[in-house]
Amino acid sequence: MGEQNRVWKLVRRPVGNDYAAAVELVAEGVPDLVDGDVLIRNAYLSLDAGTRMWMSAREDSYSPPTPLGSPVISTVLGTVVDSRHPDYRAGDLVRAYGQWADFSVSRPDEVYVERVSRRLDDPRQHLAVFGANGWTAYLGVVEYGEARAGETFVVSAASGVTGALAGQIAAQVGCRVIGITGSAEKAAWLTGELGFDAAVNHRDGDVAEQLRALCPQGIDVYFDNVGGPILDAALGNMALFGRVAVCGLLHNYGREGRVPGPERFDQILMKRLRFTGFFSPDFYHRGPEVNRVLRPWYEAGKLRMRFEVTDGLEHTLIAYGTLFSGAKVGKALVRLADPLD
């Protein structure tokens, strides 16, 4: 097509959190399509903690690693500009597995590509409430966590996109909701704008003690995004027959070698707990069903989100770093020039 396509390519495996040394921004032509491809002009890149799993060649990772020399894989929102697939045509708005690039080339028969509505009031919500984060939050709360009205619900990394949605969804289910986060400002966002019942700042004293004071009857559902010492603090405060929805182990990512397991693992027996690990690509096909449940809550203003939008593909790497520094609140996106034209 003659147009330029800038692409972030994986040039070596990241060591720890050093992504800057692992990727390079390369300018090349927009690739030619072959049968079955669609070409997407990326409007937004979704910045997700899981992306680095693809970058790594970690043993037992849940995703096959991206080959060195290939573009970094990412969920994107954008407009189909050319299609060699019979079910997609130019002008379609799609959410897809694409690339950190101006344009994504995706093969709908092989990877996730879904047409989405242009009528949503805020199209960024296709990558938040109504995308994988929303589905993960909803199924984590309702199915894996089995949250019920009147229960006490605790979520870690609560000011992240999935945590913030999980807490708001648990509130809609009728739970008392407590978020664990890393600053007073984030805690204030949770209990203010998002309506959490309480928040724990893990930099503000012992988390186990704070949880004990807030949950005298114990935690019925713990939605975990982090693992590590915060998981242990929660495990020491579980109620009998509590559920632990294991959504992420942020504490482990980027660490070399093996990481010790939870010291309070014995609580699974003492309190007869259920732990369930889950991973959104397993339930992408349930997105439409989940979105039908989320929509009225969203329209009633009950599922709020903050977006941290970085402009320009060239700033992707800097924006990605904020996911792990604790600086980010809500959903991090990269906005490309002229989105959604």
Added chain:
Amino acid sequence: MGEQNRVWKLVRRPVGNDYAAAVELVAEGVPDLVDGDVLIRNAYLSLDAGTRMWMSAREDSYSPPTPLGSPVISTVLGTVVDSRHPDYRAGDLVRAYGQWADFSVSRPDEVYVERVSRRLDDPRQHLAVFGANGWTAYLGVVEYGEARAGETFVVSAASGVTGALAGQIAAQVGCRVIGITGSAEKAAWLTGELGFDAAVNHRDGDVAEQLRALCPQGIDVYFDNVGGPILDAALGNMALFGRVAVCGLLHNYGREGRVPGPERFDQILMKRLRFTGFFSPDFYHRGPEVNRVLRPWYEAGKLRMRFEVTDGLEHTLIAYGTLFSGAKVGKALVRLADPLD
């Protein structure tokens, strides 16, 4: 009643596995009953790993500790010889929470007491296949482990009563069954008399490697009685969407302080696993229902058990020690004089 009653009393909290220093055998008169009591002449004491939980004053234990100076609590099988409870009368055969003693005094409105049939071919099976071990094995396999025909099922401490029953039940459900045990002789019992498909001797080389060779498609259900390094070996070999039924953490018992959690805990996310902890008193009320399922399998010779019977109340402590030394196979019982008269 004037008759003598010998009673094992808890005189101090055990340190590690030193039960000998924690209990004393005391001779006294048979206690007078008050309203609501039944007096049971113990025929058999069930020796259970969990009994020491009652002896300890461990933080977060799942049972309230036995007060110092009180008899050691134990499941017993025996005959009611006197009753001040309207639902029980002299001559009833009961399985009950009683005491390590010649006679148990139990209050059916407060603790587990259940009348059982005298027609069972082997009354010891009231404390094995048709008692808490059988219920734990069945529900652990079928409900907590969600085992299905065609799946690969692995059980640790497989030559223990619960492990041996779990493996045989999984075989009835249609699983391929592999037991982990601690000697060649026990392994031969599993694959011979019990019909397991394979056995791993954890003293005979790396367990993870042995499991990898035996389970090339991964483990669908891991029924864990031990925790510790064997749990890690299993976790590294789980299949996608595998289940871990956490029945016991034998590796942890008797250890002072906290014990590290499983290093491969991250597999819960990588393989989207479900771990469920369970504890038989939660489902004693389901015993009759489970026994209706187990009975035809038992009658067809599919649920076999070896009993290690020690004669004489005075030898209870020695017999109890065999539970943790690896010496025991099957169900350990103490038989008292003149059982089931």
